[in-house]
Amino acid sequence: MKALFGSRLELARVRREGFTRGIRAVAPLLIGTGIWGLVTGVAMVKVGLSTAQAVGMTLLVFSGTVQLASLPLIAANAPLWVVMLTAVVVNLRFVIFSAGLHPFFRRFSIGRRWLLSYFMVDMSFAIFLSRFADAPRDERGTTEQVWFFLGMSAGSWTVWQTMSIVGIVLAAEVPAQWGLEFTAILALIAMTLPMISGKPALMGAVTSGVIAVVAAGLPLKLGLLVAVVAGIAAAMSAEIVLERHANAGGTS
Amino acid sequence: MSNLEIWLVITGLTLITILMRSSFLMLGDYFPLPERVQHGLRYAPVCALIALVTPELFLTQGAFNLSIANPKLVAGLAAAVITLTTRSMIAAMAIGMLIFTVLRA
Numbered sequence: 001m002k003a004l005f006g007s008r009l010e011l012a013r014v015r016r017e018g019f020t021r022g023i024r025a026v027a028p029l030l031i032g033t034g035i036w037g038l039v040t041g042v043a044m045v046k047v048g049l050s051t052a053q054a055v056g057m058t059l060l061v062f063s064g065t066v067q068l069a070s071l072p073l074i075a076a077n078a079p080l081w082v083v084m085l086t087a088v089v090v091n092l093r094f095v096i097f098s099a100g101l102h103p104f105f106r107r108f109s110i111g112r113r114w115l116l117s118y119f120m121v122d123m124s125f126a127i128f129l130s131r132f133a134d135a136p137r138d139e140r141g142t143t144e145q146v147w148f149f150l151g152m153s154a155g156s157w158t159v160w161q162t163m164s165i166v167g168i169v170l171a172a173e174v175p176a177q178w179g180l181e182f183t184a185i186l187a188l189i190a191m192t193l194p195m196i197s198g199k200p201a202l203m204g205a206v207t208s209g210v211i212a213v214v215a216a217g218l219p220l221k222l223g224l225l226v227a228v229v230a231g232i233a234a235a236m237s238a239e240i241v242l243e244r245h246a247n248a249g250g251t252s
Numbered sequence: 253m254s255n256l257e258i259w260l261v262i263t264g265l266t267l268i269t270i271l272m273r274s275s276f277l278m279l280g281d282y283f284p285l286p287e288r289v290q291h292g293l294r295y296a297p298v299c300a301l302i303a304l305v306t307p308e309l310f311l312t313q314g315a316f317n318l319s320i321a322n323p324k325l326v327a328g329l330a331a332a333v334i335t336l337t338t339r340s341m342i343a344a345m346a347i348g349m350l351i352f353t354v355l356r357a
Contacts, residue, residue, distance in 0.1 A: 190344040
């Protein structure tokens with residue numbers, strides 16, 4: 001494998017192909033990302049952030065969920081620690097994401113890992129892991145995979161930031177009642193359903209979906225985390241039951 | 253909030269977000285996860301994405317709303333059916349948004 005990567009030209013080609021595939025994989029979702037970014041841009045200004053603050057927030061934080069979760073608290077003059085605690089809870093899923101991505105990025109220096117972390121968003125994680133989770137242990141973190149991730153990141157970052165800034169600038173002109181943010185939900189539906197393959201995944205999806213509705217009333221968006229953990233547990237239980245079933249069937 | 257307080261919030265959110273995003277990318281070297289847990293994480297994407305969607309569809313201002321007068325639910329289900337039958341994301345989004353807009357009018 002290493003010999004293939006001997007020449008610089010070959011390496012450049014692998015990088016370019018990975019990057020292009022990443023952009024292609026994320027492209028259909030960028031409509032949702034763009035509209036979501038626009039909505040977030042508008043919301044930041046409506047809450048009372050100055051243009052500099054809104055642009056600073058979108059460039060530095062780069063997380064729609066955290067930004068949107070903190071805005072009502074900023075508007076309500078909540079204490080600093082409440083805003084921070086909310087961000088921690090909303091971000092808990094990133095701990096799961098980074099655990100999932102660690103096998104792929106472990107070969108990089110600490111500095112590079114910081115950079116890769118900055119680009120970690122729900123969509124990129126989901127597409128990446130659903131595509132490469134089955135890669136054998138020694139084929140995790142190939143150049144092609146990493147550049148695929150960078151391609152997805154470049155696409156989502158550029159579209160998100162551009163549309164956020166458009167939203168910040170146009171905040172006064174966009175009426176809230178258009179309900180444009182719903183396109184992001186539709187995009188998520190269209191992206192997620194094809195990812196559900198196999199009974200354990202279906203079991204996990206149904207459980208997570210139901211728990212998310214039931215637990216939506218929990219404070220600090222904890223419902224999302226509870227739903228994800230329950231979904232994973234359900235999928236793994238289903239897997240174990242199916243395995244036992246198959247084994248029992250095989251030996252009789 | 254004052255100008256300074258808002259900048260403090262932005263700084264805090266930036267630090268928390270990057271620290272949590274990088275958590276296991278950094279610590280994973282020292283605390284390797286058991287194979288079983290790593291295996292389970294493959295289900296995390298689907299679970300997380302579905303959990304973002306269902307409350308939006310089934311809840312209206314926090315209350316369970318399972319009626320055909322719920323525009324988000326009807327539009328979302330239509331988008332789901334289109335996704336499963338045609339695999340076209342653009343079609344699912346366009347028709348979903350059309351139904352959503354018409355039902356809300």
